[in-house]
Every structure is written in structure tokens, then in C-alpha cells.
Amino acid sequence: MHTKLGIPYWYHSLANYTFITSFIKLNSSEMAAIADDELSSPAASEIIRKLTFPMKSISGNAFVCVDSAAPTDTERFENKSGAVFSPESALMVLAESLKVRTSIMSGASSFICIRPFRRMNHSREFRLFIKDGKLVGMSQYWLNKYFRKLSGSSSVYWQMADDFINEIAWLLPLNTLVVDIYFTSGGEILIVDMNQWGLPVDPLLFISWDNDWASAGGIRLIAPPMRISGNVNVSF
Incomplete structure (x- = not known):
């Protein structure tokens, strides 16, 4: 994907035309924790800490993705349309997604994007x-x-x-x-x-x-x- 098409790169210009979104920038160890599914690592704990504040500001469930990929290939997406409630479940669904891990490993994604969950018709x-x-x-x-x-x-x-x-x-x-x-x-x-x-x-x-x-x-x-x-x- 062209780097300009990742959500963090167009959001500031088009915020009035999309879902309210918060962003967390991942460092190299945090990206590796998701890409390698190492959820017990110190880096994973730091991601959970960073997710806590933006997710607390959302009333109800949230939806998480990365710059250029959403975890649409996961069981949670199939069963719950991707809705997550806790920072722990948010990190888990990202790490379970091959699409997300591949996007991070390829260098196409370095942000977690957090939106209020919306059940869409x-x-x-x-x-x-x-x-x-x-x-x-x-x-x-x-x-x-x-x-x-x-x-x-x-x-x-x-x-x-x-x-x-x-x-x-x-x-x-x-x-x-x-x-x-x-x-x-x-x-x-x-x-x-x-x-x-x-x-x-x-x-x-x-x-x-x-x-x-x-x-x-x-x-x-x-x-x-x-x-x-x-x-x-x-x-x-």
C-alpha cells in the first residue's frame, strides 16, 4: 500500500469525513511484539498501557486496526464484527490477525488506530x-x-x-x-x-x-x- 493511504496520513485532512480516531505510535519492540505474537513481553505490556487512555474515553466497545490493515481475518471479527472492550482484547485481536502482522512486518504499519465500535449495515x-x-x-x-x-x-x-x-x-x-x-x-x-x-x-x-x-x-x-x-x- 502507498504510505499516504494509511489512516494516520490522511486523517488530519479528512477528520470531518470519517470516524473519530485516536492513534498510538509503536516503537520497534512494540511492533515486534505484535508481529511475533509475544503478548507476555514487556513491550506488549507497554502497548496495553498506551491503549488504556484512548479506550477509556470511548463509551462502549472499540474497534482497533493498524495503519494499513484491519483484523478482519480473525474469529473475533467474524463473531463480533471486531468489537473489543479492553486493551488486552484489543492487543490480542491485532496479534491474532495475519493481515495485521504482515502489514507490520512489511513496514506498512506502525500505528494502532482506535475508533468507537459501530455496527454497520x-x-x-x-x-x-x-x-x-x-x-x-x-x-x-x-x-x-x-x-x-x-x-x-x-x-x-x-x-x-x-x-x-x-x-x-x-x-x-x-x-x-x-x-x-x-x-x-x-x-x-x-x-x-x-x-x-x-x-x-x-x-x-x-x-x-x-x-x-x-x-x-x-x-x-x-x-x-x-x-x-x-x-x-x-x-x-
Whole structure:
């Protein structure tokens, strides 16, 4: 990932357009404690101490990640959407994540990012594809479900996203990139994450990065399930 796309590097310019976030800078021994899953080390104890203050300021659960990776590959994320309550559980979920450990070992991450936990409606999460400062594509983020209510509102979502990018384009760290967003129930748009344009980032419903984005863009949603009616005979 481009270093400018890590949360600590764009947050100061776009804080009004994302989740309130606190940051902890990790030193080399603290990064090693997470990368090597050494949770009984003095460095791990120091991370827990540093996490205590920002997590105390959050009413309820928190969500933690590092600059360029979230622990979405962990059991806690699958079962609890990543919600953590204590500094100890926050450190544990980071150390359990191969994505997080790899990001730290590669030098792509050196901060822990702490946000209030928010249970998000998957139907309102999207990936935006921005080329030369303009929105050229938009994909439903979660591809495991058809959301009926999106079909009739796709043009509204597209227009809101287009207006949003036009408003913040001058603040983005790069002219060409991918931005993951969330539409709140109140109609606001919050930035969840940013990624580089191209592999290894998933183009989701655009399937491939080798598109003529000028003509193949727009918004893409999971198609409704196919229904078969009439006299259908199946034999094996």
C-alpha cells in the first residue's frame, strides 16, 4: 500500500469525513511484539498501557486496526464484527490477525488506530473507484447478499457519492485511488478506508482492473436471485 493511504496520513485532512480516531505510535519492540505474537513481553505490556487512555474515553466497545490493515481475518471479527472492550482484547485481536502482522512486518504499519465500535449495515457499505479525482465506479462492498432496497436507490447512492468525491477530491492523498465508504442512516458519508488503485486490491463487482472505466463504470450491485417458474423437470 502507498504510505499516504494509511489512516494516520490522511486523517488530519479528512477528520470531518470519517470516524473519530485516536492513534498510538509503536516503537520497534512494540511492533515486534505484535508481529511475533509475544503478548507476555514487556513491550506488549507497554502497548496495553498506551491503549488504556484512548479506550477509556470511548463509551462502549472499540474497534482497533493498524495503519494499513484491519483484523478482519480473525474469529473475533467474524463473531463480533471486531468489537473489543479492553486493551488486552484489543492487543490480542491485532496479534491474532495475519493481515495485521504482515502489514507490520512489511513496514506498512506502525500505528494502532482506535475508533468507537459501530455496527454497520452491510447494505450501506460501498467501494468507490476514483481516477484523476473523479468518481468512475462504485461497487457494493459485501458480495454475499442481494439487498432489494438498493436496486431502487442506486442512482441516489451514486449521486450522493459523486457529490461527496467532488467535495473532498482536493483533500485526498492521491488523485487515483480506492475509497471505502459507509452511508449512515442520516444520509452522511463516512470514509472507512483508502487503498491503492489496482492489485492486490479487490475490484469487487468490476471483476478486473482492466476495464475501460470511461464506459464500464457506474454503480454495480449484486443481481437479484433468479427465479424459475413453470413445469420444471429435473433428472439425474
